[in-house]
Amino acid sequence: MHLLNKNPESFINSLSFLDPDEIAISAEKAGEGNMNAVFRIQTNKRTFIAKQSFPFVRKYPQISAPIERIDTEYQYLKLVEIIPELKSYSPKILGYFPENYLLLLEDFGPGSDFTEYYKQSKQIKDQVIEELIAYLNQLHSLKAPFFPDNMKMRELNHDHIFRFPFDENNGLDLDSILPGLQKASLPFKMDEKLKSRVASLGERYLSKGDTLLHGDFYPGSWISTESGLKVIDPEFGFVGDREFDLGIFVAHLIFSGLNENEALSKLDNYNPSFDSSLTLAFAGVELLRRLIGIAQLPLDLSLKERVELLQLGRKMILA
Ligand SMILES: Nc1ncnc2c1ncn2[C@@H]1O[C@H](COP(=O)(O)OP(=O)(O)OP(=O)(O)O)[C@@H](O)[C@H]1O
Ligand SMILES: [Mg+2]
CATH class of the missing domain: 3.30.200.20 (Phosphorylase Kinase; domain 1)
Structure with missing residues (x-):
């Protein structure tokens, strides 16, 4: 090749x-x-x-x-x-x-992605949120019976989302990201109740659902261009639970400064029926894995704020 x-x-x-x-x-x-x-x-x-x-x-x-x-x-x-x-x-x-x-x-031109919304000074605009939800409304109503199962990509993602961040011996030195983060991560890696719920969410992620998902619906996959908002990079797409896309979306609204109720209420314009506690649980896992896993975000947060989000993530998973 x-x-x-x-x-x-x-x-x-x-x-x-x-x-x-x-x-x-x-x-x-x-x-x-x-x-x-x-x-x-x-x-x-x-x-x-x-x-x-x-x-x-x-x-x-x-x-x-x-x-x-x-x-x-x-x-x-x-x-x-x-x-x-x-x-x-x-x-x-x-x-x-x-x-x-x-x-x-x-080529949409050298636009910028939306990762600037992780900066505390920048709030994601309601109009952008509405457009993203309108996108999900359309996407999640498609019928895609022959879509590839994308199982190897899901297994890779599964490892990085549901397993690795919670493994005490994963070898990732979180202090190199922010001093103190390693110690702060330990309670989440030793919480058996949390880990068992995360494992069952991981099983759900790997099982077949009925909705075509983007699979990686976060600010890195959205770009702002002269001709408006674009959604790129669907390489993690599969037919699964709609709550997975919704959960990722909600988690990143929280990273951009909304609280969990505000973030969830943004889904009022989402049309298909969905399970809000499963959505919040997937969102909680995404919060945790972005804070203590390998795929870090350009977050503008102190150790204390990160710990608060870790605790919020746990609460959302166990609710
Ligand atoms: N159609 C496009 N028009 C303009 N820019 C684009 C387009 N596709 C990709 N890009 C730019 O290239 C970057 C990388 O593209 P993309 O996210 O598809 O790659 P990737 O290797 O799958 O990335 P990741 O490691 O995040 O999965 C995007 O963030 C965007 O800046
Ligand atoms: Mg990609």
Whole structure:
């Protein structure tokens, strides 16, 4: 397989994709991202995004990761492309080269993602929240009986969300993130009642539900562009419990400064019926794993505030 990150321009030029009078002239990293190679390709006529997956995490090659995640992303984008209400939120598929695990996508331009909402000074706007809920209303009402089960990606995510953060001997030095965090994490790693509830939520995550999920519905997957809000990176998509997408969403509303009741009440505009205690439980796990797991966020929070969120997460899981 040709590697996109070795010489992106010549790789793109070698594909039967560009117009006869078109040539790729430069390539740059499209933005922050860890899993895949994602480049903005500039030709003499246009720009587009090239995304390639590898059998490992691009930034951490020692961590293996399922290469077929690019196919899940392709299947998801192909599905939403035919739904008028969702189409405008996703990049158009320009080309797909499965033998090279390569997807070519519409470029929304160098917009910024929403991770700035983790800064305490910045509150996520109601209008953005409403639009994201409108997106979930449409997505969660789709029928997708043939969608890939994406089980290997779920197993990878399961490990990072439901197991690793709660493992006392996981080897992650939390003090290197914030001094004192390691000790503060111990009560959550030694709480057997909590761990057993988290384990059963993890089982739910791995079981089949009836709703097509984005699977990673958090500010890193939303970008703000000149043509409005976009939702990208559905490589963790699968057919599961709608409460998983909702829970992740609620957790990140809490990280952006809302309390749990405010965050939950934002779902008043969400149409499908859902289980609010399961939503809060998934949200609680997401709070915990982002605070004491490997996938950290650019949070602007003191140790005391983190401990309060850890306690809130536990309460939401055990409620
Ligand atoms: N269609 C697009 N238009 C504009 N920018 C994009 C587009 N797709 C991706 N990007 C930029 O590239 C970054 C990485 O893309 P993406 O999140 O799809 O990669 P990833 O490797 O799956 O990342 P992660 O490690 O977060 O899963 C995005 O955060 C965004 O800044
Ligand atoms: Mg991704």
